[in-house]
Amino acid sequence: MTIIDGKQTSLDIRDEIKKEIDDLREGTGRVPGLAVVQVGENPASRVYVNSKVRTCEAVGMHSEKYLLAKDVSQDELVELIEKLNRDEKINGILVQLPLPKHIDEELITETISSEKDVDGFKAENLGRILMGEEDCFKSCTPYGIIELLKRYNVELSGADAVVIGRSNIVGKPLAALLINESATVTVCHSRTKELAEKVKQADIVIAAVGIKGFVTADMVKEGAVVIDVGINRGEDGKLYGDVEFDGVSKKAKAITPVPGGVGPMTIAMLMKNTLKSFKKYQNLDKKN
Numbered sequence: 001m002t003i004i005d006g007k008q009t010s011l012d013i014r015d016e017i018k019k020e021i022d023d024l025r026e027g028t029g030r031v032p033g034l035a036v037v038q039v040g041e042n043p044a045s046r047v048y049v050n051s052k053v054r055t056c057e058a059v060g061m062h063s064e065k066y067l068l069a070k071d072v073s074q075d076e077l078v079e080l081i082e083k084l085n086r087d088e089k090i091n092g093i094l095v096q097l098p099l100p101k102h103i104d105e106e107l108i109t110e111t112i113s114s115e116k117d118v119d120g121f122k123a124e125n126l127g128r129i130l131m132g133e134e135d136c137f138k139s140c141t142p143y144g145i146i147e148l149l150k151r152y153n154v155e156l157s158g159a160d161a162v163v164i165g166r167s168n169i170v171g172k173p174l175a176a177l178l179i180n181e182s183a184t185v186t187v188c189h190s191r192t193k194e195l196a197e198k199v200k201q202a203d204i205v206i207a208a209v210g211i212k213g214f215v216t217a218d219m220v221k222e223g224a225v226v227i228d229v230g231i232n233r234g235e236d237g238k239l240y241g242d243v244e245f246d247g248v249s250k251k252a253k254a255i256t257p258v259p260g261g262v263g264p265m266t267i268a269m270l271m272k273n274t275l276k277s278f279k280k281y282q283n284l285d286k287k288n
């Protein structure tokens with residue numbers, strides 16, 4: 001049984017990105033820049049936002065953090081995003097979700113310019129993923145999962161993959177990316193009939209439901225590859241995945257832990273997308 005080490009893989013990717021940024025700095029005198037916007041003081045958001053800013057520093061990327069009051073108006077937030085859209089030092093804009101209820105998340109996401117949508121949350125980017133276009137920003141969590149599977153030499157072509165969860169930021173884009181890799185994909189969700197039986201058929205199980213320990217050993221085929229996207233905070237303050245790790249790891253061929261699996265990969269791919277945005281901007285610069 002292999003533990004798929006997302007933490008180590010994310011550090012490897014960070015190293016690759018750092019080298020590239022060092023070269024770009026030498027060549028152009030400039031580095032990619034990421035703006036991270038947080039609204040209100042949600043403790044979970046603070047941890048993730050700080051971790052994104054620290055990762056920027058580790059790879060030599062410019063970063064700016066905007067912490068807005070929880071009662072900031074939607075108009076003010078839109079204004080900030082429009083300013084960042086025009087800012088030449090900024091290649092990626094991330095507005096940490098969830099936002100307070102008085103703010104329309106879809107409107108905010110759509111305000112970010114497509115060239116700077118490094119989260120890959122805009123309808124345009126999701127559409128491009130579906131079309132199998134390379135020239136787009138893949139949402140970071142699904143992108144990180146595909147990268148992990150590839151780096152661990154998991155065969156995707158012809159594999160039966162079951163994705164549990166149908167969100168716009170994980171389940172749907174992940175299903176599209178897996179289809180593009182020639183997997184046979186089943187997407188399960190809260191209304192799915194005989195969910196356990198469907199999961200049991202899968203060569204690759206990806207759990208993104210948001211329920212601690214949802215996937216149990218009896219649901220998993222012997223020798224399956226299991227990817228756990230869950231980040232559920234237990235009453236003990238610890239993080240738990242959607243997969244019951246102790247039982248499932250006895251049957252799986254390979255499995256990601258929580259923490260140390262998909263989470264760190266999400267941030268690594270955010271860096272990759274921001275670097276991609278910067279390179280594209282530089283090239284356009286040269287052509288003009």
Ligand SMILES: Nc1nc(=O)c2c([nH]1)NC[C@@H]1CN(c3ccc(C(=O)N[C@@H](CCC(=O)O)C(=O)O)cc3)C=[N+]21
Pocket residue numbers: 047048051094095096097098119140231239258259260261262263264265266267
């Ligand atoms: N606009 C936006 N983009 C996001 O990408 C986004 C977001 N909003 N809102 C919240 C979710 C959540 N998310 C995580 C990123 C890294 C870890 C991560 O690195 N987790 C560590 C553990 C961290 C800990 O100990 O809390 C791990 O799994 O090993 C987790 C969760 C990004 N999100």
